Amino acid sequence: MxxxxxxxxxxxxxxxxxxxxxDSISFKHVTAGLRVHYGGDSLSQLAPEMRRLGCTRAVVVCGASVVRAGAVDLVRRAGLGDRLVGVFDGVRAHSPLAAVEAAAGAIRHAGADAVVALGGGSAIVTARAAAILLAEDGDIHQLCAQVRPGRPPMSPRLTRPKLPQFVVPTTPTTAYGKAGAAVLDPASGRRLTLFDPQTRAQALFMHPDLAMGAPxxxxxxxxxxxxxxxxxxxxxxxxxxxxxxxxxxxxxxxxxxxxxxxxxxxxxxxxxxxxxxxxxxxxxxxxxxxxxxxxxxxxxxxxxxxxxxxxxxxxxxxxxxxxxxxxxxxxxxxxxxxxxxxxxxxxxxxxxxxxxxxxxxxxxxxxxxxxxxxxxxxxxxxxxxxxxxxxxxxxxxxxxxxxxxxxxxxx
Structure with a gap:
């Protein structure tokens, strides 16, 4: 000591x-399923993981700097191949609403049946929130948790099926396996919180080149x-x-x-x-x-x-x-x-x-x-x-x- x-x-x-x-304890511990692939061959498991879920068309959601660094090319070459049907590179810090809506539009336009979040926490949250907006097709202010000062928040149930999420990170973020997505509302300057367990990542791929590419x-x-x-x-x-x-x-x-x-x-x-x-x-x-x-x-x-x-x-x-x-x-x-x-x-x-x-x-x-x-x-x-x-x-x-x-x- x-x-x-x-x-x-x-x-x-x-x-x-x-x-x-x-001396006496009682608890319930429920862990959501997540398949983790770690190391230099991790991206080679991306296509098999998509195939396991019957997915054939993926859109990568990332920031422009990730594209410039060659990360999308690596994911295409080592993992997705011709399953990559679109790239949305408009991710912004704190996942502002406009970027999330644009990502949902890009996923819809590509006819994707899977989403690959490539980057840090903002990319992962943007991909998750975009999947919710795409499926629920409603006003985010009605879909998000309703918070009033002094009262517990109330989150609506979002029941429509969501596209499977795959995460390829570049930084250490707790967003990997979460079910929530906080979207920045420019009108109020506050965060709108969406929650849907269906948007938890199906698989996570940690690759050395991508980890070392971040400053x-x-x-x-x-x-x-x-x-x-x-x-x-x-x-x-x-x-x-x-x-x-x-x-x-x-x-x-x-x-x-x-x-x-x-x-x-x-x-x-x-x-x-x-x-x-x-x-x-x-x-x-x-x-x-x-x-x-x-x-x-x-x-x-x-x-x-x-x-x-x-x-x-x-x-x-x-x-x-x-x-x-x-x-x-x-x-x-x-x-x-x-x-x-x-x-x-x-x-x-x-x-x-x-x-x-x-x-x-x-x-x-x-x-x-x-x-x-x-x-x-x-x-x-x-x-x-x-x-x-x-x-x-x-x-x-x-x-x-x-x-x-x-x-x-x-x-």
Missing amino acids: CSKPLTLEHFLSIDPDTLAMP PELVRSAALNTFVMAVQGLESLTREPLADAELMHALRLLLRRTGQLGTRDDSFAPRGELMLAALMCGRGTDHTTGALASVLGHAIGARLHLDNGLVNAVLLPHAMRFNAPATGRRLADLAELLRIDTSGDAVAPVVAAIEGFLKAMPIPQRLRDLGIDRDILPDVACDAEYDWFLHQNAQPIRGRDDLLGILLAAW
Whole structure:
């Protein structure tokens, strides 16, 4: 056990202990099916996976930079062949509604019976949301979750069959296996959340060339977003041992590998493990409640078009301090995972350790360092009240002033 300030080298050597289980526990754990192909031959399994589902016509959904990097050509050559009938390269950060609608139109025009999301989280979310709009053929404002401040969100059932989704990622994002899709509404500047289990990916393909093609800073930001979600998942009041196992190992990989990005040790080994960590984190957080850092990060990212990973990394320690009255026991578990001496209050040493890890990264440390004007924070707090996850936060939010207080602390 250690009580002195922790260095990056400490995190690289972490070997997490098994958390103690309660004497009596009852739970239900349902995991959606997902076939994962990892390595240099992974793309060769794309056509067989399509054939397994009777699919013969695929549209790739990606960003223009992915096309320029030759990723679509690789996917065509190594995987899809003549099954590729169209490419939509209009993906934009935060999946704005216009891009999602355009993607749905491209899929319809090509007569596709499958969708291949190629890229990072925005490509995956755009492909998923486009499949929903294509099938349901309705106003997104009626299809999305209805959120009112102070009340749990209500999500309509979307029952029409959706095109199968296949994911070929370039960055580590928890979006791989999720069923939700957050679309940026330009009219309100807020996120519209669609949820449909039918849009979970059927198969995932992690390829070295695609993983290494993404800039280190982009991969780092995605990894940090995954890190924040893993910490929040372990901080959650929802106790689920199988989810805990995925989240703990995801966190272990993130702590060990994120610091290697952009160094001489940067290779498919760390990037591939970061992708696996993102998959585990995404699956683990399917069984936990949402949390405050992500809520505020969503609001900032949507309004100011900033990267979620960087924003969430700034917000995480401040959100953890706010949540501490409700998460003491969960923070003790995090302390055990991190091998931190917590004889007494667990909050301060755990948050200090997490801050130490984040400060070792070449990223901004304050919201002001991201170019965020202090005067915009009240509007961000207002937007956050409409987030899907707000009502799930461990420590109850008494009102907008609580949200603004956290933002000001992080500014």
